[in-house]
Amino acid sequence: MLTICHVYPELLGTYGDGGNVEVLRHRMARRGLGAEVIDVHQGDALPRTAGLLVVGGGEDDAQRRVAPLIGELLSPAIADGAVVLAVCAGMQLLGHTVQGSDGNVVEGAGILDVTTARSSRRAVGEVIASSTGLPLGRLTGFVNHGGATTLGSNARPLARVRRGPANHPLNRDEGAVQDRVIGTYLHGPVLARNPELADHLLHLATGEELEPLPDVEVAALRRERLRPQRIWRR
Protein backbone atom coordinates (compact mmCIF):
# COMPACT_ATOMS: atom_id res chain seq x y z
CA MET A 1 0.00 0.00 0.00
CA LEU A 2 1.49 3.31 -1.11
CA THR A 3 0.80 6.35 1.07
CA ILE A 4 0.59 9.53 -0.99
CA CYS A 5 0.72 12.73 1.04
CA HIS A 6 -0.78 15.93 -0.29
CA VAL A 7 1.23 18.56 1.57
CA TYR A 8 -0.63 21.66 2.80
CA PRO A 9 -3.45 21.50 0.21
CA GLU A 10 -5.07 24.58 1.80
CA LEU A 11 -2.00 26.70 1.09
CA LEU A 12 -0.34 24.97 -1.87
CA GLY A 13 -3.19 23.96 -4.12
CA THR A 14 -3.30 26.67 -6.72
CA TYR A 15 -5.20 25.88 -9.86
CA GLY A 16 -5.57 22.18 -10.17
CA ASP A 17 -2.31 20.97 -8.65
CA GLY A 18 -4.43 18.70 -6.45
CA GLY A 19 -5.13 16.88 -9.71
CA ASN A 20 -1.61 15.41 -9.53
CA VAL A 21 -2.60 13.46 -6.43
CA GLU A 22 -5.76 12.25 -8.13
CA VAL A 23 -3.75 11.08 -11.17
CA LEU A 24 -1.30 9.13 -8.98
CA ARG A 25 -4.06 7.43 -6.99
CA HIS A 26 -6.03 6.57 -10.12
CA ARG A 27 -3.03 5.07 -11.94
CA MET A 28 -2.31 2.84 -8.95
CA ALA A 29 -5.94 1.73 -8.71
CA ARG A 30 -6.15 0.90 -12.42
CA ARG A 31 -3.22 -1.47 -11.96
CA GLY A 32 -4.85 -3.12 -8.98
CA LEU A 33 -2.29 -1.58 -6.64
CA GLY A 34 -3.36 0.03 -3.41
CA ALA A 35 -2.78 3.68 -2.61
CA GLU A 36 -4.17 5.91 0.08
CA VAL A 37 -4.12 9.69 -0.09
CA ILE A 38 -3.57 11.68 3.08
CA ASP A 39 -3.99 15.45 3.19
CA VAL A 40 -1.35 16.93 5.49
CA HIS A 41 -2.56 20.21 7.00
CA GLN A 42 -0.72 22.85 9.01
CA GLY A 43 0.23 21.41 12.38
CA ASP A 44 -0.12 17.77 11.22
CA ALA A 45 2.86 15.41 11.23
CA LEU A 46 3.65 13.32 8.16
CA PRO A 47 2.44 9.73 8.53
CA ARG A 48 5.33 7.28 9.08
CA THR A 49 4.28 5.37 5.97
CA ALA A 50 4.61 8.40 3.66
CA GLY A 51 6.04 7.12 0.38
CA LEU A 52 5.23 9.84 -2.11
CA LEU A 53 4.92 13.52 -1.20
CA VAL A 54 3.16 15.99 -3.48
CA VAL A 55 3.77 19.70 -2.91
CA GLY A 56 1.77 22.08 -5.11
CA GLY A 57 1.96 25.70 -6.15
CA GLY A 58 0.72 28.59 -4.03
CA GLU A 59 0.47 32.32 -3.70
CA ASP A 60 3.12 34.54 -2.13
CA ASP A 61 1.41 34.81 1.28
CA ALA A 62 0.99 31.06 1.50
CA GLN A 63 4.60 30.57 0.49
CA ARG A 64 5.86 32.82 3.29
CA ARG A 65 3.72 30.86 5.75
CA VAL A 66 4.96 27.48 4.54
CA ALA A 67 8.66 28.34 4.20
CA PRO A 68 9.66 27.94 7.88
CA LEU A 69 7.60 24.73 8.28
CA ILE A 70 8.23 22.63 5.24
CA GLY A 71 11.88 21.61 5.75
CA GLU A 72 11.22 20.18 9.18
CA LEU A 73 8.08 18.44 7.95
CA LEU A 74 9.55 16.75 4.89
CA SER A 75 13.24 16.14 5.67
CA PRO A 76 12.89 13.00 7.84
CA ALA A 77 10.63 11.31 5.29
CA ILE A 78 12.95 12.22 2.43
CA ALA A 79 15.93 10.88 4.38
CA ASP A 80 13.93 7.63 4.74
CA GLY A 81 13.53 7.43 0.97
CA ALA A 82 10.20 9.15 0.29
CA VAL A 83 9.78 10.40 -3.29
CA VAL A 84 8.74 14.03 -3.86
CA LEU A 85 6.96 15.88 -6.63
CA ALA A 86 7.15 19.65 -6.04
CA VAL A 87 5.38 22.01 -8.43
CA CYS A 88 6.06 25.73 -8.92
CA ALA A 89 6.06 27.40 -5.47
CA GLY A 90 6.51 23.90 -4.05
CA MET A 91 9.78 23.52 -5.95
CA GLN A 92 10.93 27.00 -4.95
CA LEU A 93 10.23 26.24 -1.28
CA LEU A 94 12.31 23.07 -1.32
CA GLY A 95 15.30 25.14 -2.46
CA HIS A 96 17.71 27.27 -0.44
CA THR A 97 16.07 30.69 -0.70
CA VAL A 98 13.09 32.29 -2.44
CA GLN A 99 12.65 35.96 -3.19
CA GLY A 100 8.99 37.00 -2.91
CA SER A 101 7.06 39.61 -4.91
CA ASP A 102 7.86 42.14 -2.16
CA GLY A 103 11.59 41.60 -2.80
CA ASN A 104 12.19 39.96 0.58
CA VAL A 105 14.16 36.72 0.62
CA VAL A 106 12.88 33.79 2.70
CA GLU A 107 14.76 30.63 3.61
CA GLY A 108 13.46 27.45 2.02
CA ALA A 109 13.89 23.83 3.08
CA GLY A 110 17.33 23.46 1.50
CA ILE A 111 16.37 19.98 0.27
CA LEU A 112 16.75 20.81 -3.41
CA ASP A 113 19.90 22.57 -4.65
CA VAL A 114 18.08 25.50 -6.27
CA THR A 115 17.83 29.22 -5.55
CA THR A 116 15.00 31.45 -6.71
CA ALA A 117 15.31 35.17 -7.30
CA ARG A 118 12.54 37.46 -8.53
CA SER A 119 12.29 37.73 -12.29
CA SER A 120 11.77 41.12 -13.89
CA ARG A 121 9.00 39.63 -16.01
CA ARG A 122 6.34 37.07 -15.10
CA ALA A 123 6.68 33.79 -17.03
CA VAL A 124 3.25 32.83 -18.36
CA GLY A 125 2.33 30.38 -21.10
CA GLU A 126 2.33 26.93 -22.65
CA VAL A 127 5.59 24.99 -22.50
CA ILE A 128 7.04 22.09 -24.49
CA ALA A 129 10.24 20.60 -23.07
CA SER A 130 12.38 17.53 -23.76
CA SER A 131 13.32 15.57 -20.67
CA THR A 132 17.05 15.35 -20.19
CA GLY A 133 18.18 13.02 -17.39
CA LEU A 134 15.11 10.79 -17.08
CA PRO A 135 13.50 8.75 -19.91
CA LEU A 136 10.27 10.73 -19.98
CA GLY A 137 10.16 11.97 -23.58
CA ARG A 138 8.58 15.33 -24.17
CA LEU A 139 6.89 17.19 -21.34
CA THR A 140 4.02 19.65 -21.73
CA GLY A 141 2.45 22.07 -19.29
CA PHE A 142 1.42 25.63 -18.52
CA VAL A 143 3.63 27.88 -16.44
CA ASN A 144 2.71 31.00 -14.51
CA HIS A 145 5.37 32.25 -12.12
CA GLY A 146 7.53 35.26 -11.25
CA GLY A 147 10.63 33.31 -10.22
CA ALA A 148 14.10 33.12 -11.74
CA THR A 149 15.39 29.78 -10.52
CA THR A 150 19.00 28.62 -10.86
CA LEU A 151 20.29 25.13 -10.14
CA GLY A 152 23.31 24.32 -7.99
CA SER A 153 25.72 21.49 -8.82
CA ASN A 154 23.73 18.83 -6.91
CA ALA A 155 20.57 19.28 -8.98
CA ARG A 156 20.03 18.59 -12.67
CA PRO A 157 17.29 20.08 -14.83
CA LEU A 158 14.27 17.84 -15.45
CA ALA A 159 14.03 18.95 -19.06
CA ARG A 160 15.20 21.41 -21.66
CA VAL A 161 12.55 23.91 -22.76
CA ARG A 162 11.83 23.90 -26.51
CA ARG A 163 9.01 26.42 -26.45
CA GLY A 164 7.73 28.75 -23.77
CA PRO A 165 9.25 30.13 -20.56
CA ALA A 166 11.88 28.24 -18.55
CA ASN A 167 13.11 28.19 -14.92
CA HIS A 168 15.00 31.43 -15.54
CA PRO A 169 14.68 34.06 -18.29
CA LEU A 170 18.35 33.50 -19.15
CA ASN A 171 18.39 29.72 -19.57
CA ARG A 172 16.28 26.91 -21.06
CA ASP A 173 16.16 24.64 -18.01
CA GLU A 174 12.83 23.24 -16.83
CA GLY A 175 12.49 21.95 -13.28
CA ALA A 176 15.08 20.26 -11.09
CA VAL A 177 15.90 16.66 -10.16
CA GLN A 178 17.97 15.63 -7.17
CA ASP A 179 17.96 12.03 -5.90
CA ARG A 180 14.29 11.18 -5.34
CA VAL A 181 13.01 14.76 -5.48
CA ILE A 182 11.54 16.10 -8.73
CA GLY A 183 10.66 19.78 -9.07
CA THR A 184 8.89 21.42 -12.00
CA TYR A 185 7.22 24.69 -12.94
CA LEU A 186 4.65 22.88 -15.10
CA HIS A 187 0.96 23.04 -14.23
CA GLY A 188 -1.77 21.43 -16.27
CA PRO A 189 -1.68 19.55 -13.86
CA VAL A 190 1.73 18.19 -14.87
CA LEU A 191 0.92 14.52 -14.21
CA ALA A 192 -2.35 14.69 -16.15
CA ARG A 193 -0.49 15.92 -19.19
CA ASN A 194 2.60 13.72 -18.69
CA PRO A 195 1.63 10.21 -17.55
CA GLU A 196 5.20 8.94 -17.95
CA LEU A 197 6.30 11.32 -15.21
CA ALA A 198 3.45 10.03 -13.01
CA ASP A 199 4.49 6.43 -13.62
CA HIS A 200 8.15 7.27 -12.99
CA LEU A 201 7.25 8.70 -9.57
CA LEU A 202 5.13 5.63 -8.78
CA HIS A 203 7.93 3.32 -9.88
CA LEU A 204 10.41 5.14 -7.64
CA ALA A 205 8.03 5.06 -4.69
CA THR A 206 6.89 1.42 -5.01
CA GLY A 207 9.88 -0.27 -6.66
CA GLU A 208 7.36 -2.02 -8.96
CA GLU A 209 7.81 -2.35 -12.70
CA LEU A 210 4.56 -0.77 -13.91
CA GLU A 211 2.75 -1.90 -17.03
CA PRO A 212 1.84 0.96 -19.38
CA LEU A 213 -1.84 1.96 -19.28
CA PRO A 214 -3.99 2.64 -22.35
CA ASP A 215 -4.23 6.42 -21.97
CA VAL A 216 -6.57 7.17 -24.86
CA GLU A 217 -7.77 10.57 -23.61
CA VAL A 218 -4.27 11.62 -22.54
CA ALA A 219 -2.83 10.63 -25.91
CA ALA A 220 -5.34 12.92 -27.64
CA LEU A 221 -4.46 15.78 -25.29
CA ARG A 222 -0.73 15.28 -25.82
CA ARG A 223 -1.11 15.21 -29.60
CA GLU A 224 -2.90 18.55 -29.37
CA ARG A 225 -0.56 20.20 -26.84
CA LEU A 226 2.66 19.00 -28.50
CA ARG A 227 1.63 20.32 -31.88
CA PRO A 228 3.96 23.32 -32.28
CA GLN A 229 1.55 25.75 -33.96
CA ARG A 230 -0.91 25.47 -31.07
CA ILE A 231 1.54 27.03 -28.67
CA TRP A 232 0.49 30.32 -27.23
CA ARG A 233 3.05 32.71 -25.86
CA ARG A 234 2.71 36.04 -24.22
Next chain:
Amino acid sequence: MTSEAWHAVVVRAARAAGGASRRLGRGHGVAITGKVLTRLSPGSVDALARGRRIVVVSGTNGKSTTARLLRQAWSGQGDVALNDDGANLLSGVGHALLTSDAERVVLEVDELVLPEVLHRTCPELVVLLNLSRDQLDRVGEVSDTRRLWQEALRGTPSCRVVANADDPLLVAAAPPDRTTWVGAGLLWSEDALACPRCSAPLLRRGGEWSCRGCSLARPTSPITRERDAVRIGDRRMPLGLALPGDAAAANATMALAAAQELGVDADDALLRMHEVRHVGGRYATGSLDGREIRLLLMKNPASAASVLSLLAEHRRPVVLVLNAEDADGRDPSWVWDVPFGQLRDRPVVVCGRRAADLSVRLAYADVPHTVARDVTAALSLLPAGPCDVIANYTAFSGVSRRLEC
Protein backbone atom coordinates in the same frame (compact mmCIF):
# COMPACT_ATOMS: atom_id res chain seq x y z
CA MET B 1 -9.70 74.25 -24.74
CA THR B 2 -11.26 74.09 -21.29
CA SER B 3 -11.77 70.71 -19.73
CA GLU B 4 -15.58 71.12 -20.02
CA ALA B 5 -15.32 71.83 -23.72
CA TRP B 6 -12.96 68.88 -24.21
CA HIS B 7 -15.39 66.66 -22.31
CA ALA B 8 -18.23 67.75 -24.60
CA VAL B 9 -16.14 66.99 -27.70
CA VAL B 10 -15.17 63.55 -26.41
CA VAL B 11 -18.75 62.68 -25.50
CA ARG B 12 -19.92 63.67 -29.00
CA ALA B 13 -17.09 61.66 -30.60
CA ALA B 14 -17.91 58.60 -28.49
CA ARG B 15 -21.61 58.80 -29.38
CA ALA B 16 -20.77 59.18 -33.07
CA ALA B 17 -18.40 56.21 -32.98
CA GLY B 18 -21.05 54.04 -31.32
CA GLY B 19 -23.68 55.11 -33.84
CA ALA B 20 -21.36 54.44 -36.76
CA SER B 21 -20.49 51.01 -35.38
CA ARG B 22 -24.19 50.15 -35.01
CA ARG B 23 -25.01 51.35 -38.54
CA LEU B 24 -22.14 49.31 -39.95
CA GLY B 25 -23.52 46.26 -38.17
CA ARG B 26 -20.38 45.88 -36.08
CA GLY B 27 -22.31 45.14 -32.88
CA HIS B 28 -24.14 47.26 -30.35
CA GLY B 29 -21.44 49.93 -30.22
CA VAL B 30 -20.78 49.33 -26.52
CA ALA B 31 -17.09 48.60 -26.89
CA ILE B 32 -16.28 51.42 -29.30
CA THR B 33 -18.32 54.10 -27.50
CA GLY B 34 -16.76 53.24 -24.18
CA LYS B 35 -13.27 52.98 -25.62
CA VAL B 36 -13.38 56.32 -27.43
CA LEU B 37 -14.65 57.95 -24.26
CA THR B 38 -12.18 56.42 -21.81
CA ARG B 39 -9.14 56.58 -24.12
CA LEU B 40 -9.59 60.23 -25.15
CA SER B 41 -10.61 61.39 -21.72
CA PRO B 42 -10.79 58.99 -18.79
CA GLY B 43 -11.91 62.01 -16.73
CA SER B 44 -15.17 61.98 -18.68
CA VAL B 45 -16.28 59.06 -16.51
CA ASP B 46 -15.86 61.30 -13.44
CA ALA B 47 -17.90 64.05 -15.06
CA LEU B 48 -20.66 61.68 -16.20
CA ALA B 49 -20.88 60.16 -12.72
CA ARG B 50 -21.17 63.46 -10.88
CA GLY B 51 -24.50 64.10 -9.14
CA ARG B 52 -25.80 60.58 -9.73
CA ARG B 53 -26.56 57.82 -7.22
CA ILE B 54 -24.13 55.06 -8.12
CA VAL B 55 -23.85 51.53 -6.76
CA VAL B 56 -20.91 49.35 -7.76
CA VAL B 57 -21.01 45.53 -7.62
CA SER B 58 -17.81 43.48 -7.74
CA GLY B 59 -16.52 40.01 -6.90
CA THR B 60 -15.25 36.91 -8.67
CA ASN B 61 -18.66 35.33 -9.22
CA GLY B 62 -22.22 36.64 -9.32
CA LYS B 63 -21.51 40.23 -10.48
CA SER B 64 -23.95 40.18 -13.39
CA THR B 65 -26.70 38.38 -11.51
CA THR B 66 -26.45 40.57 -8.41
CA ALA B 67 -26.29 43.79 -10.44
CA ARG B 68 -29.30 42.70 -12.50
CA LEU B 69 -31.33 41.80 -9.38
CA LEU B 70 -30.35 45.04 -7.66
CA ARG B 71 -31.40 47.12 -10.63
CA GLN B 72 -34.79 45.42 -10.54
CA ALA B 73 -35.13 45.87 -6.78
CA TRP B 74 -34.27 49.58 -7.02
CA SER B 75 -36.47 50.28 -10.05
CA GLY B 76 -39.49 51.25 -7.90
CA GLN B 77 -37.82 54.61 -7.29
CA GLY B 78 -37.36 55.36 -10.99
CA ASP B 79 -35.17 54.41 -13.94
CA VAL B 80 -31.94 52.60 -13.11
CA ALA B 81 -29.07 52.41 -15.61
CA LEU B 82 -26.95 49.24 -15.75
CA ASN B 83 -24.03 47.97 -17.82
CA ASP B 84 -25.97 44.77 -18.41
CA ASP B 85 -23.98 43.49 -21.37
CA GLY B 86 -21.09 42.09 -19.34
CA ALA B 87 -18.96 45.12 -20.32
CA ASN B 88 -17.50 45.54 -16.86
CA LEU B 89 -14.21 47.33 -17.59
CA LEU B 90 -13.84 51.14 -17.47
CA SER B 91 -15.04 51.43 -21.08
CA GLY B 92 -18.24 49.54 -20.24
CA VAL B 93 -18.83 51.78 -17.23
CA GLY B 94 -18.28 54.85 -19.45
CA HIS B 95 -20.73 53.54 -22.01
CA ALA B 96 -23.43 52.88 -19.41
CA LEU B 97 -23.04 56.37 -17.92
CA LEU B 98 -23.04 58.02 -21.34
CA THR B 99 -26.03 56.27 -22.88
CA SER B 100 -28.48 56.69 -20.02
CA ASP B 101 -29.60 59.80 -18.19
CA ALA B 102 -31.01 57.81 -15.28
CA GLU B 103 -30.12 59.32 -11.93
CA ARG B 104 -29.68 55.86 -10.42
CA VAL B 105 -26.93 53.65 -11.76
CA VAL B 106 -25.85 50.09 -10.96
CA LEU B 107 -22.43 49.12 -12.28
CA GLU B 108 -20.96 45.63 -12.35
CA VAL B 109 -17.21 46.06 -12.25
CA ASP B 110 -14.28 43.73 -12.92
CA GLU B 111 -12.22 42.99 -9.79
CA LEU B 112 -9.06 44.65 -11.10
CA VAL B 113 -10.90 47.74 -12.37
CA LEU B 114 -12.77 48.32 -9.09
CA PRO B 115 -10.17 50.72 -7.59
CA GLU B 116 -10.28 53.04 -10.62
CA VAL B 117 -14.09 52.98 -10.77
CA LEU B 118 -14.33 53.75 -7.05
CA HIS B 119 -11.93 56.63 -7.49
CA ARG B 120 -13.66 58.07 -10.57
CA THR B 121 -17.36 57.59 -9.77
CA CYS B 122 -17.39 58.02 -5.95
CA PRO B 123 -20.30 55.58 -5.56
CA GLU B 124 -22.56 55.84 -2.54
CA LEU B 125 -22.45 52.06 -2.11
CA VAL B 126 -20.18 49.20 -3.16
CA VAL B 127 -21.35 45.58 -2.97
CA LEU B 128 -18.59 42.98 -2.49
CA LEU B 129 -19.68 39.42 -3.22
CA ASN B 130 -16.72 37.04 -2.95
CA LEU B 131 -13.11 36.53 -4.04
CA SER B 132 -11.72 33.29 -5.38
CA ARG B 133 -9.26 32.11 -7.99
CA ASP B 134 -10.17 33.05 -11.53
CA GLN B 135 -7.94 33.33 -14.57
CA LEU B 136 -4.65 33.28 -12.68
CA ASP B 137 -2.76 34.24 -15.82
CA ARG B 138 -4.72 37.50 -16.15
CA VAL B 139 -6.09 38.43 -12.72
CA GLY B 140 -3.17 37.06 -10.69
CA GLU B 141 -3.20 36.09 -7.04
CA VAL B 142 -6.34 36.38 -4.93
CA SER B 143 -4.45 37.97 -2.05
CA ASP B 144 -3.15 40.73 -4.35
CA THR B 145 -6.72 41.55 -5.41
CA ARG B 146 -7.76 41.64 -1.77
CA ARG B 147 -4.98 44.12 -0.95
CA LEU B 148 -5.87 46.23 -3.97
CA TRP B 149 -9.48 46.47 -2.78
CA GLN B 150 -8.49 47.26 0.78
CA GLU B 151 -6.40 50.22 -0.36
CA ALA B 152 -9.04 51.45 -2.79
CA LEU B 153 -11.74 51.36 -0.10
CA ARG B 154 -9.47 53.26 2.27
CA GLY B 155 -9.18 55.95 -0.40
CA THR B 156 -12.96 56.42 -0.77
CA PRO B 157 -14.10 57.16 2.79
CA SER B 158 -17.60 58.37 1.80
CA CYS B 159 -18.56 55.10 0.16
CA ARG B 160 -20.60 52.64 2.23
CA VAL B 161 -20.03 48.91 1.77
CA VAL B 162 -22.24 45.82 1.69
CA ALA B 163 -20.05 42.73 1.94
CA ASN B 164 -20.37 39.00 2.40
CA ALA B 165 -19.41 38.11 5.98
CA ASP B 166 -18.90 34.47 4.99
CA ASP B 167 -15.89 35.29 2.82
CA PRO B 168 -12.81 35.85 5.03
CA LEU B 169 -11.03 37.65 2.18
CA LEU B 170 -13.76 40.32 2.15
CA VAL B 171 -13.79 40.65 5.92
CA ALA B 172 -10.04 41.32 5.72
CA ALA B 173 -10.58 43.92 2.97
CA ALA B 174 -13.70 45.91 3.93
CA PRO B 175 -13.62 48.83 6.40
CA PRO B 176 -15.63 47.61 9.43
CA ASP B 177 -16.89 51.09 10.43
CA ARG B 178 -18.93 51.55 7.23
CA THR B 179 -19.71 47.99 6.16
CA THR B 180 -23.04 46.20 6.43
CA TRP B 181 -22.24 42.50 6.72
CA VAL B 182 -24.45 39.99 4.95
CA GLY B 183 -24.48 36.26 5.61
CA ALA B 184 -24.91 35.25 1.98
CA GLY B 185 -23.01 31.99 2.39
CA LEU B 186 -19.88 30.88 0.60
CA LEU B 187 -20.38 28.09 -1.91
CA TRP B 188 -16.66 27.66 -2.50
CA SER B 189 -14.39 27.95 0.51
CA GLU B 190 -11.31 26.25 -0.98
CA ASP B 191 -9.62 29.61 -1.53
CA ALA B 192 -10.35 30.77 2.00
CA LEU B 193 -8.95 27.94 4.11
CA ALA B 194 -6.08 29.98 5.47
CA CYS B 195 -6.38 33.40 7.10
CA PRO B 196 -5.97 36.18 4.53
CA ARG B 197 -4.24 38.34 7.10
CA CYS B 198 -1.72 35.93 8.68
CA SER B 199 -2.10 32.61 6.73
CA ALA B 200 -2.81 30.62 9.91
CA PRO B 201 -5.52 27.95 9.54
CA LEU B 202 -9.12 29.15 9.81
CA LEU B 203 -11.33 27.39 12.29
CA ARG B 204 -14.86 26.74 11.02
CA ARG B 205 -17.76 25.74 13.24
CA GLY B 206 -21.30 25.79 11.89
CA GLY B 207 -21.61 29.01 9.95
CA GLU B 208 -18.94 30.76 12.01
CA TRP B 209 -15.25 31.05 11.27
CA SER B 210 -12.28 32.56 13.07
CA CYS B 211 -8.52 32.62 12.69
CA ARG B 212 -6.33 30.58 15.04
CA GLY B 213 -3.45 33.01 14.65
CA CYS B 214 -4.97 36.51 14.78
CA SER B 215 -8.21 38.32 15.65
CA LEU B 216 -9.90 37.99 12.25
CA ALA B 217 -13.33 36.39 12.66
CA ARG B 218 -16.72 36.35 11.01
CA PRO B 219 -18.59 39.52 11.93
CA THR B 220 -22.25 39.23 12.89
CA SER B 221 -24.60 39.89 10.00
CA PRO B 222 -27.99 41.60 10.36
CA ILE B 223 -29.09 39.93 7.10
CA THR B 224 -28.50 36.22 6.63
CA ARG B 225 -29.51 33.71 4.00
CA GLU B 226 -31.11 30.46 5.13
CA ARG B 227 -31.15 28.31 1.98
CA ASP B 228 -34.00 29.84 -0.13
CA ALA B 229 -35.00 32.44 2.43
CA VAL B 230 -33.55 35.51 4.08
CA ARG B 231 -33.58 36.32 7.78
CA ILE B 232 -33.63 40.01 8.65
CA GLY B 233 -33.69 40.33 12.43
CA ASP B 234 -36.67 38.23 13.62
CA ARG B 235 -38.26 38.05 10.21
CA ARG B 236 -37.77 35.17 7.78
CA MET B 237 -38.75 35.95 4.18
CA PRO B 238 -38.77 33.35 1.36
CA LEU B 239 -36.73 34.60 -1.62
CA GLY B 240 -39.05 32.95 -4.17
CA LEU B 241 -36.73 33.64 -7.10
CA ALA B 242 -37.31 32.57 -10.68
CA LEU B 243 -33.54 31.99 -10.92
CA PRO B 244 -32.53 28.53 -9.66
CA GLY B 245 -29.87 27.42 -7.24
CA ASP B 246 -27.83 28.46 -4.23
CA ALA B 247 -25.61 30.90 -6.09
CA ALA B 248 -28.59 32.93 -7.31
CA ALA B 249 -30.08 32.88 -3.79
CA ALA B 250 -26.77 34.18 -2.39
CA ASN B 251 -26.65 36.93 -5.02
CA ALA B 252 -30.26 37.89 -4.30
CA THR B 253 -29.46 38.15 -0.59
CA MET B 254 -26.62 40.55 -1.39
CA ALA B 255 -28.89 42.54 -3.75
CA LEU B 256 -31.63 42.72 -1.10
CA ALA B 257 -29.21 44.01 1.52
CA ALA B 258 -27.94 46.64 -0.93
CA ALA B 259 -31.50 47.67 -1.84
CA GLN B 260 -32.29 48.16 1.86
CA GLU B 261 -29.22 50.37 2.20
CA LEU B 262 -30.60 52.44 -0.68
CA GLY B 263 -33.89 52.88 1.15
CA VAL B 264 -35.96 50.27 -0.67
CA ASP B 265 -38.51 48.31 1.36
CA ALA B 266 -37.48 44.62 1.59
CA ASP B 267 -40.89 43.23 0.52
CA ASP B 268 -40.99 45.53 -2.49
CA ALA B 269 -37.41 44.61 -3.44
CA LEU B 270 -38.18 40.88 -3.30
CA LEU B 271 -41.36 41.20 -5.37
CA ARG B 272 -39.43 43.00 -8.08
CA MET B 273 -36.55 40.51 -8.04
CA HIS B 274 -39.02 37.70 -8.80
CA GLU B 275 -39.38 39.17 -12.30
CA VAL B 276 -35.78 38.36 -13.26
CA ARG B 277 -35.84 35.07 -15.22
CA HIS B 278 -32.35 34.97 -16.68
CA VAL B 279 -29.25 37.16 -16.66
CA GLY B 280 -27.47 37.73 -19.97
CA GLY B 281 -28.35 34.18 -21.02
CA ARG B 282 -27.34 32.56 -17.71
CA TYR B 283 -29.98 30.04 -16.60
CA ALA B 284 -31.84 30.71 -19.88
CA THR B 285 -33.84 27.86 -21.32
CA GLY B 286 -34.56 27.75 -25.00
CA SER B 287 -34.09 25.89 -28.19
CA LEU B 288 -30.75 25.16 -29.84
CA ASP B 289 -30.53 23.09 -33.03
CA GLY B 290 -34.09 21.99 -32.33
CA ARG B 291 -33.27 20.73 -28.81
CA GLU B 292 -34.57 22.12 -25.55
CA ILE B 293 -31.60 23.19 -23.46
CA ARG B 294 -30.79 25.09 -20.31
CA LEU B 295 -27.65 27.22 -20.55
CA LEU B 296 -25.32 27.52 -17.55
CA LEU B 297 -22.06 29.42 -17.07
CA MET B 298 -19.11 27.68 -15.43
CA LYS B 299 -15.98 29.81 -15.47
CA ASN B 300 -13.90 28.84 -12.42
CA PRO B 301 -13.97 26.27 -9.58
CA ALA B 302 -16.35 28.36 -7.48
CA SER B 303 -18.94 28.82 -10.21
CA ALA B 304 -18.56 25.15 -11.19
CA ALA B 305 -19.47 24.14 -7.64
CA SER B 306 -22.73 26.09 -7.82
CA VAL B 307 -23.56 24.74 -11.28
CA LEU B 308 -22.98 21.15 -10.16
CA SER B 309 -25.28 21.63 -7.19
CA LEU B 310 -28.01 22.70 -9.64
CA LEU B 311 -27.41 19.58 -11.71
CA ALA B 312 -27.88 17.31 -8.72
CA GLU B 313 -31.62 18.02 -8.92
CA HIS B 314 -32.11 15.76 -11.96
CA ARG B 315 -30.26 13.42 -14.33
CA ARG B 316 -30.47 15.28 -17.63
CA PRO B 317 -27.76 14.70 -20.23
CA VAL B 318 -24.98 17.29 -20.19
CA VAL B 319 -22.86 19.05 -22.79
CA LEU B 320 -19.69 20.61 -21.38
CA VAL B 321 -17.97 23.27 -23.50
CA LEU B 322 -14.47 24.42 -22.53
CA ASN B 323 -12.39 27.14 -24.17
CA ALA B 324 -9.20 28.84 -22.96
CA GLU B 325 -9.17 32.14 -24.85
CA ASP B 326 -7.88 35.39 -23.34
CA ALA B 327 -11.24 36.18 -21.74
CA ASP B 328 -11.40 32.69 -20.19
CA GLY B 329 -7.85 32.57 -18.89
CA ARG B 330 -5.32 30.60 -20.92
CA ASP B 331 -4.85 27.83 -18.37
CA PRO B 332 -7.81 25.46 -18.02
CA SER B 333 -6.26 23.33 -15.25
CA TRP B 334 -8.87 24.68 -12.81
CA VAL B 335 -11.17 21.92 -14.11
CA TRP B 336 -9.16 19.61 -11.81
CA ASP B 337 -10.60 21.46 -8.82
CA VAL B 338 -14.14 20.59 -9.92
CA PRO B 339 -15.73 17.38 -8.54
CA PHE B 340 -17.02 16.10 -11.88
CA GLY B 341 -17.54 12.58 -10.49
CA GLN B 342 -21.11 13.63 -9.83
CA LEU B 343 -21.85 13.36 -13.58
CA ARG B 344 -21.30 9.57 -13.68
CA ASP B 345 -25.07 9.05 -13.60
CA ARG B 346 -25.87 10.67 -16.97
CA PRO B 347 -24.76 10.92 -20.60
CA VAL B 348 -21.95 13.48 -21.03
CA VAL B 349 -20.48 14.97 -24.19
CA VAL B 350 -17.58 17.44 -24.19
CA CYS B 351 -16.57 19.94 -26.86
CA GLY B 352 -14.88 23.33 -27.18
CA ARG B 353 -11.30 24.23 -28.05
CA ARG B 354 -9.97 22.57 -24.88
CA ALA B 355 -12.24 19.51 -24.99
CA ALA B 356 -9.16 17.27 -24.77
CA ASP B 357 -8.21 18.70 -21.35
CA LEU B 358 -11.74 18.17 -20.08
CA SER B 359 -11.80 14.65 -21.50
CA VAL B 360 -8.69 13.70 -19.50
CA ARG B 361 -10.19 15.26 -16.39
CA LEU B 362 -13.41 13.24 -16.81
CA ALA B 363 -11.48 10.02 -17.51
CA TYR B 364 -9.67 10.39 -14.17
CA ALA B 365 -13.02 11.06 -12.47
CA ASP B 366 -14.37 7.83 -14.07
CA VAL B 367 -17.07 9.75 -15.94
CA PRO B 368 -17.91 7.99 -19.24
CA HIS B 369 -18.14 10.59 -21.99
CA THR B 370 -17.78 11.32 -25.70
CA VAL B 371 -15.79 14.11 -27.36
CA ALA B 372 -17.59 16.04 -30.09
CA ARG B 373 -16.42 18.62 -32.62
CA ASP B 374 -18.85 21.34 -31.55
CA VAL B 375 -22.08 21.95 -29.65
CA THR B 376 -24.29 20.97 -32.60
CA ALA B 377 -22.49 17.64 -32.95
CA ALA B 378 -22.57 17.16 -29.18
CA LEU B 379 -26.35 17.66 -29.00
CA SER B 380 -26.90 15.17 -31.83
CA LEU B 381 -25.11 12.48 -29.79
CA LEU B 382 -27.41 12.81 -26.78
CA PRO B 383 -30.70 10.97 -26.20
CA ALA B 384 -33.90 12.95 -26.88
CA GLY B 385 -35.26 15.29 -24.23
CA PRO B 386 -34.06 18.41 -22.47
CA CYS B 387 -30.39 18.75 -21.58
CA ASP B 388 -28.01 21.13 -19.84
CA VAL B 389 -25.30 22.97 -21.75
CA ILE B 390 -22.53 24.16 -19.42
CA ALA B 391 -19.92 26.44 -20.91
CA ASN B 392 -17.16 28.75 -19.79
CA TYR B 393 -17.04 32.39 -20.76
CA THR B 394 -16.25 32.64 -24.49
CA ALA B 395 -17.94 29.31 -25.17
CA PHE B 396 -21.01 30.55 -23.30
CA SER B 397 -21.33 33.72 -25.41
CA GLY B 398 -21.15 31.61 -28.56
CA VAL B 399 -24.02 29.36 -27.47
CA SER B 400 -26.04 32.20 -25.93
CA ARG B 401 -26.12 34.10 -29.24
CA ARG B 402 -27.63 31.08 -30.99
CA LEU B 403 -30.15 30.22 -28.29
CA GLU B 404 -33.78 30.83 -29.27
CA CYS B 405 -35.72 31.69 -26.12
